[in-house]
Amino acid sequence: MTLTLAAAALAFATASASADSMKITIATEGAYAPFNFVADDGSLQGFDVDIAKALCAKIKAECTIIKQDWDGMIPGLLAKKYDAIVASMSITAERKQKIDFTGKYYNTPAVIVARKDSAIKIGADGHIDPASMKGLKIGAQRATIHENFARANFPGAEVVVYDTADNANLDLMSGRLDARIDDILALESGVLKQDGGADYQIFGKGWTGGILGDGAGIGVRKEDTKLRDALSQAILDIRADGTYKKINDKYFNFDVYGD
Structure with missing residues (x-):
């Protein structure tokens, strides 16, 4: 009985930890239309925001998207104000010295x-x-x-x-x-x-x-490799299942993912 209770407790703790890990706060700028902007009703909208929501659905995460001024975007991530940046941030060698990135989710000139x-x-x-x-x-x-x-x-x-x-x-x-x-x-x-x-x-x-850089990617802290990998795979998954195209076509008349 003791072993059973211990196993149950372990399973509950593991499940709780898993649930906690699936709560993600995402920052976007809200001032870079059509990628991210504040709508008349005060909500955050745009291509970045829709992509973020689609990725959260794909990895079954409970996501909160917040507004963050561009200048404080990377410092805020490092200070753990949020867990990821979805704000048309290009993947560059300079930025990769401080944070990590998923694969690109678009690349336009x-x-x-x-x-x-x-x-x-x-x-x-x-x-x-x-x-x-x-x-x-x-x-x-x-x-x-x-x-x-x-x-x-x-x-x-x-x-x-x-x-x-x-x-x-x-x-x-x-x-x-x-x-x-x-x-x-x-x-x-x-x-x-x-x-x-x-x-x-x-x-x-x-x-x-x-x-x-190498296109826009999602910025995460260097230690958050599981989140990075999950989001990278989710980008490929929404490309494959047609979700990406639906979002793309809402804003653009060509595939912004690039080559």
């Missing part, structure tokens, strides 16, 4: 958007001629791959950083910036599809890889 009458020139390779960016003010969100890329590739330009993409977009469209660098889909949503957006365009080819 970075581009430059400016007024159609901009003096920006395109080179023979289809990319922007860096010399034509000299003296221009380029807006980028602070502490992003896009800020790093602009500084590395357009040394003659002035890179102006912002706390949010929305604020950078506002300055572009009010004439306080000459150009914006960001993800193509974020700029389509935040500039080209806005009132007055017809005066702007994407210049040249987009960029991926290198300093821009």
Whole structure:
């Protein structure tokens, strides 16, 4: 009898620990449409949010999604304010020194958007001629791959950083910036599809890889390998069962997962 009770207690403890491990808090920014944004009713919405919910359902986790300013995203994870980041955070070598990532869940190019009458020139390779960016003010969100890329590739330009993409977009469209660098889909949503957006365009080819990273992944603490692996597998699973496509097609007219 004692052995039976002990076994039952062990089973209950194991089940409780398992249940606890399936309660996950996820952070997103809420200021990077169409990937994550705050809807009129105050709820967090967007591609990142829908993907997070689908992954939680796949791994049978009880998930809470919270809003976190971009600048504090990695510090908040390391301080255990939440367990994962689903906020269009690119997988880069620099970030991997501090945190770990799942496999990518999308990969879209970075581009430059400016007024159609901009003096920006395109080179023979289809990319922007860096010399034509000299003296221009380029807006980028602070502490992003896009800020790093602009500084590395357009040394003659002035890179102006912002706390949010929305604020950078506002300055572009009010004439306080000459150009914006960001993800193509974020700029389509935040500039080209806005009132007055017809005066702007994407210049040249987009960029991926290198300093821009290996696509957007889910950030977790280095010690949380089981969570990382479970979410990585769940990304593949929702790709395979059609869930990913349904979410993708809600926001985009092409497969944002990439090659």
